Amino acid sequence: MAKILVSDKLSKDGLDILEASGIPVVMKPGMTEDELCKEIVDYDALIIRSGTKVTRKVIDAAKKLRVIGRAGVGVDNVDIPYATEKGILIMNTPTANILSAAEHTCAMILSLARNIPFAHSSMHEGKWDRSKFTGVELNGKVLGIIGVGRVGGEVAKRLKPFNMTMVGYDPFLPKEVADEIGVRLTTLEEVITTADFMTIHTPLLPSTRNMISLEQFKMMKPNARLANVARGGIVNEDDLYTALHDHIIAGAAFDVWCNEPLTDAEKKLLELDNLVTTPHLGASTVEAQERVAVDIANSAVKYLRDGIITNAINAPRGKLTPETAPYVPLAESMGEFIHQTVGNQPIEEMEVVYYGGLSTMDSKILTVSAVKGLIKGIVGVDGANIINALPVAKSKGIDVKESKTDKATSYSNLIEVKIMSAGKASCIRGTVFGEEPRLVNYNGYAFNVPLAGDMLFVTYKDTTGIVGKVGSVLGAAGVDIQQMAVSTKKGSDKAMMVLLVGKTVDQKIVDEIAKAVNGEAKFVELADN
Known part of the structure; x- marks a missing residue:
């Protein structure tokens, strides 16, 4: 029977869902890496927040692990490429803390604009120094949003009533969506050079790490203020210190850090009198904590019990419909079949071609299923799944292609799988009658027999x-x-x-x-x- 390990604190509502599922659940927060490696050996699911680091060492120790559930959005504490290679599904809760993160961003911007934290500390020291903490209004200022997605969009909606002009940088957002929320999309350089206030809402990726460094700080207005409630590492912290210490910009408000908690080297940032700080509280509201726990608990149970994937960040893109679902077993069997026919010969290329009605549908999952069937003969039945199928194929030098054609055949829906192995081509065709996969052609020989x-x-x-x-x-x-x-x-x-x-x-x-x-x-x- 499946088992679930929860290695970070989770709300009672989330734990109740896990326990009500009938799947055994063990709650052990605060473990070291070595302790986690010893504990995780026999678990099928691991539920985490930001505290647990799921490293390569942990993944290697997890002999049965099938899914990692992150109660939250950011997954930079998980070795995603290695987990994917091992066929482990990674799920998060991308919508559960959107409102809390957006509200915290607004709070940070307002606190920075009006020097609230510094005035608060001064008063608690028995001082009454009004002139020292004179702030600025948001009215009439330019708000620059780097990443106008779900959180960035909610921030825009909340700060627009302050009569701010909105400019944003987001290469993936359609212009019409930005227009609806009143954000003018432009270049990153224009956002950096024109904004009075800036807020960051991008994931931490190789392309966004150190996106804001000394070069960008020097491009900003001297009165610019920067907020980051996204992920640590997007802003270079050493350069942030220089920019604030030397008054290259007016101030900053940060909720996220490269290391959490801060290292001794990072604590120099806390000496600055123009930096508002919070210890990663963006999602720390009662409501958000309940939502992320409930969402990840439901997702984990659905996957373990019913095989239903929700909010997966490393599952293949694409969706199944009632029309395409019957073709998943066919595609997988075709991949398995064609690998067995070539034996242990290396495969250079695999192409999956869709004919008829299938050529007009989303076929990504079908292609991945065919690749899964193929790699069963390479990594074993237990080592192949839709999570690692494409990465494993790539690592084995197999070039996977997908194509579609409206060329007429004798069947209303047809899948063709072609491979090139040791310079020799091989090809099979299949379809589905009722719910039964059928082999209709093998290397030019026409049949109509069950493929099973x-x-x-x-x-x-x-x-x-x-x-x-x-x-x-x-x-x-x-x-x-x-x-x-x-x-x-x-x-x-x-x-x-x-x-x-x-x-x-x-x-x-x-x-x-x-x-x-x-x-x-x-x-x-x-x-x-």
């Missing part, structure tokens, strides 16, 4: 007496023939026989059949997909 179970393919020079010879060998070996079909192809003097048999055929028997017909024989054993 134990299958034997015999190629020979088209002549009489072959069926009897094959039957004799199988009969002597105690192998019953359940279904048989024979096909020829134009321009060839060879025929191919496909037999569905009742049990596994040993390689010795396969070789005996090939010798008996003076041709070739291959046995394929397909799992129940």
Whole structure:
């Protein structure tokens, strides 16, 4: 039975959902990396917040781990590439803390504009120094938003009533969406050079790490103020210190840091009198904590119990519909089939082609399923899933392609899988009748047989007496023939026989059949997909 480990604090509502599922749950927050490695060996799911670091060492120790659930948005505390390589699904809760993060951003900007934290500290020291803490209004100022997504958009909605002019940088946001919330999209350089207040709302990626460094600070207005409630590392902290210490900009408000808690080297930032700080509180509201816990608990249970994937950051893009879902087992069986027919030869290229109605549909999951079937023969059945299928194929030098055509065939929906192995091409075609995967063509030989179970393919020079010879060998070996079909192809003097048999055929028997017909024989054993 599946088991769930919760290694960071989770709200009661979230824990209640996990426990009500009937799946055993263990709550052990605050573990060190070594302690986590010892504990996680037999767990299928790991639920974390920002405190747990899921490193390569932890992933290697997790022998059964299938899913990592992050109660929150940021997943830079998880080694995503390595988890993906190991076929581990990573899910987060991208919408649960949007409002809390947006409100905290607004609070940070207002606190910075009116020097609230500094005035508060001064009063608690018994001072009354009004002139020292004179602030600025937001009215009429330019707000620059770097990342006008879900949080950035909510910040814009909340600060627009302050009569601020909104400019934003987001290469992925359609102009019409930005227009609706009153943000004029422009370049990053214009945002940096024109904004009086700036707020960052991008994920931490290789392309965004140190996005704001000394070069960008020197481009800003002297009265500019910068808020970061996104992720630590987007702003270079050493350069932030220089920019504030030397008054290159007027101030900053930060909720997130490169290291949490701060290292001794980072604590020099706390000496600055123009930096508002909070210890990563963007999502720390009662409401957000409940939402992220409930969302990740529901997602984990759905995946473990029903195989339903929600809010996964490393699952293949694409969606299944009632029309495409029946073709998933077919695609996987086709990939598995074609790998077995080439044996242990390296595969250079794999192309999945869609005909008929499938050519007009989202077929990404079908392609990934075909690749999953293919790599079963490379990494084993237990090591292949839709999470790691494409990365594993890439690591093995397999160039995966997908194409679609409206070329007419005899079937309303058809999938073709072609591979190139050791310079030799191989191709199969399949479709679905009812819910049954069917093989309709193999290397130019037309059939219409179930694509399942134990299958034997015999190629020979088209002549009489072959069926009897094959039957004799199988009969002597105690192998019953359940279904048989024979096909020829134009321009060839060879025929191919496909037999569905009742049990596994040993390689010795396969070789005996090939010798008996003076041709070739291959046995394929397909799992129940």
